[in-house]
Amino acid sequence: MKPTPSVSVALAGSGGAGVMTAGNMLLEAAALAGYYGLMTRTSGPQIRGGEAAAMLRVATFPTDGQDDRFQVLAAIDWQNVGRFAAELPLAPGSIIVGDPAQGEPPEVFTRSGARYLPVPLKQLAGQLAGAWPNMVALGVLAGLIGLSFESVEAAAKKAMKKGLEAGIAAARLGFSQASSLEGFSLEKPPSSSARWLITGNEAAGYGALRGGVRFVAAYPITPATELLEWLAPALAKVGGTLVQAEDELASINMALGASYGGVPSLTATSGPGLALMIEALGLGVAAEVPVVVVDVMRTGPSTGIATKSEQADLNIALYGMHGDAPHIVVAPNSLADCVAATAWAVGLAESLQVPAIVLSDQYFGQARAVVDAPVLEKQSLERLKAEGAEGYKRYALTESGISPMAIPGTRGTAYTADGLEHNEGGTPSSQTADHLAQMDKRARKVSQLDPGDAWASIEGEGETAVLTFGSCTGPVREAMARNGKGVKLVSLRLLSPAQPERLRKALEGVKRVLVVEQNHSGQFLRYLRSEYQLPGEVRSLRRPGPLPFRPEEVRQELLNWEETA
Template sequence: MVQQLSWKVGGQQGEGIESTGEIFSIALNRQGYYLYGYRHFSSRIKGGHTNNKIRVSTTPVRTIADDLDVLVAFDQETIDLNYHELHDQGVIIADAKFNPAAPEDCKAALYPVAFTEIAANLSTALMKNMVAIGATCAVLNLDTHVFLNVVDEIFGRKGEQVVAKNMEAIQKGYEVMQEQLGSSTNTLKLDPADGKKRLFIIGNDAIALGAMAGGARFMAAYPITPASEIMEYLIKKLPKVGGTVIQTEDEMAACTMAIGSNYGGVRSFTASAGPGLSLMMESIGLSGITETPLVIVDTQRGGPSTGLPTKQEQSDLLAMIYGSHGEIPKIVMAPSTVEEAFYDIAEAFNLAEEYQCPVIFLSDLQLSLGKQTVEPLSLEKIEIHRGKLVNEDLPELSNKGYFKRYELTEDGVSPRVLPGTKNGIFHVTGVEHDETGKPSEVAVNRKKQMDKRMKKLKNVRFNVPVYKDTPHEEADLLMIGINSTRGVIEEAKERLEADGFKVNHAHIRLLHPFPADEVAEVVSKAKKIAVVEHNITGQLANIIKMNVGGSDKIHNICKYDGNPFLPHEVYDACKELL
């Protein structure tokens, strides 16, 4: 009996690899197991190697595993590219159709199973993935009936016969694999799960759901990996609550539409990746100078240019903080878990309206597309705050009938009215302006308006700007990260502490304005600091040095090959520092 295991299915993109992993993981999630799945796929519609690695555990997991217990291969390339992850007791289940062969240095056991032939004999070769699931059941000692409800949900609309044939394919794969195993010890059996019901979603689904819960009723976006699922989810769901989604001709149109909708009083946003954010920069400046609320989701991916559109990276940090021409108040957030993504995106809309500025919601490909078990989310924890929005007609004004939309205030935030508010008329323009919005190039006015706008950043309220797991007053090492590196850092920390080291962990959730005091506090308690991030220049480490200092004890642990960190990589790098 084992508490966790790692399973991977691979083949050519377009031959059912994703659905195989989906059926396998959903069934186990419903048994009460915790799962974490990460999909490696090519930036093309069909063809090219793809795989889905899924970690199954009786306890929570937030990252992929170092090694691999079971590899399901639909082609030889899958074996050649992934066998090195298998440990000595690992198992390869491969389609006999391609005469699979294990490399000489592979110590895992190889079992050919005629996925395609069995499926074709039953009904259609398309069901080969179900045969593979059945073979997996034999290796893992799983009851094939745990897949019945999932198969029924997916194929039920095609009729009972189709459901029955798919279940028959699973059972046949189980039987054929069991015959090969015989009395072999190459079987794995998981400890029983707790049976509790939990969500199994990707980060993008949590972002979309959180946006709805936070009051968003309009989204304008252009499809781009890895952000598209946010738009796809809301196309189905937002109209049910009176909302609208528009697919625009490009990212510039998406951003300006969101600005216009927010100006009209509807909570609105857009979502894209690095290339799309580059196109939005001028519009983000428009949001800043007109003090119009705006939420933008940036799901980071490999760059520059088209770069690695389906691979992991965290290289947009500096661009999101400093990218706009000129200087505007801007808030940049970075959730570290799927749960945080749900709650934080709702808070992003509050912050955008309370401080009347653009809010960049920074994710990364691993957080956005990694599918994992999530505890039930609570709508009761979400509150909606609209800031200084005037919801009533105004008294008649004496200053030529114009409302002071950009009034100089102590906190830098001016009263805001919606179009059509009685006596609330004002100018709105992208050029510098006075308190009523009338264009002005007067030096004194320029300074006052700049001071007013930037003053907002001194008072930004965010409940947990830094996640801290810092039990040690004097730590041997402090590990710092953002976004999806939280899970891999937590595992590396656990291993280092088992070695006898005192290790603290901080994950930064508010990048701008930077929570310097909180970060300085944890930095001061560590002898050495390891900043773990997915880019080549150490952008997060540089932001920390700029705001807090500590250059003498900050060390970079950077990965930028498009793949997520594995726990042993972070552990080994930190062990070397210590």
């Protein structure tokens, strides 16, 4: 078959089948063979033993988006895997690999017209002492997409602590099975460059450390937990610490307390946790204590679907706080950008003495991808600290709105950080003039922020613009690359404070705006309509999670519009 620049495969099975481990090894093998790629995961609600699928894409170009279709779906068994049918779209050219001993593939998959290739995974594994069917499947998949066996072997060596020999032998059996099947092949890998294999959650954690965070308070929540788990040992290495809190109310308040003490601080959570943290974020605004919350969004409202992605926390992140509470909201627009966006959010929080929310999502957070090594420029966004001074006023009305912050331990500048409205000196005040002056000050420092070019990624030129943010950006980029002309992408990274003048300039000459977002009510569209002037006709392409947009859907939307325009 003609080599292609991208191949997508999925490996599914019940708990205990080892599909995630095999998937990770396949991604690593592709990375070692010089390809880009990513793996996302989906799973049932069970803690252990539920159905799960590893969804991989291997490509000659950097990507963190899923493709339109999977070329291969392999399953160790078919129990309840049919539940993932919507997430695992197949096409007539696709291949279904299954173990005949586990029965026929479910009709929800075969009706796509995909070819079924039975491979006796369990029986093959049974030929080798200590071997598992998932390793046979790994070999089959590697063979079907044309990866070298050496890369599989190298990946297995990196990943397997026990049963390595049997594992490699099993993979070899699967690999040789694939050689007799008509599979797919990838174009040659691109020339080598510095690359990382990283998840969005790890990237955000690493960005936090690069931004200067040294205190993290943590309360476990899917899908943010891995971010906190990555940070726990990492913080210890860089001289910081992580405290597990009793709830999210505690974690945000611990972070505020540590930050008040002068240590840049962060917590990570998901929607339900963010809802609990909102009151304390208002305290951060009023008392001007920097703090960063990474919200790894999942479907809501309420508990929603904890393991799946959605961009539906935009409203609460922007407008959730009571009172007028100017603050920062930043959204990474690629998996790799989780590093820079989080580091930037820390810098903005510190330099403006304000809470910052980073809107990541489950898609980024739990996806692992091969990315070009991010280059982080050193940022000079630091907290303005007070030296001991006569007549120190913590909340002095400066022109920039930023007033020097005294750090406990500094002589002569003791003050009380207060969520009560206060005067310049920090003394509680219920007077109208103090309230107005402090509101102006807090608004001023945030609105005067000059984000430079970091406020958005602007790509392409055309009369049609796509406005989006976060993990929708990947599919839009790919749609544009396929379309090849006439479309301009503006993917916002700085959501608050809004940058109406910058967007106006970016949209000069644009006649149509397509707004792409992953939520039900069009939160991003409403935000754009309230904060910005959008030129020409505006359309919304949106749906709630968990299904990610596929590049072809976006491309068709653009094509249809241009044809009817």
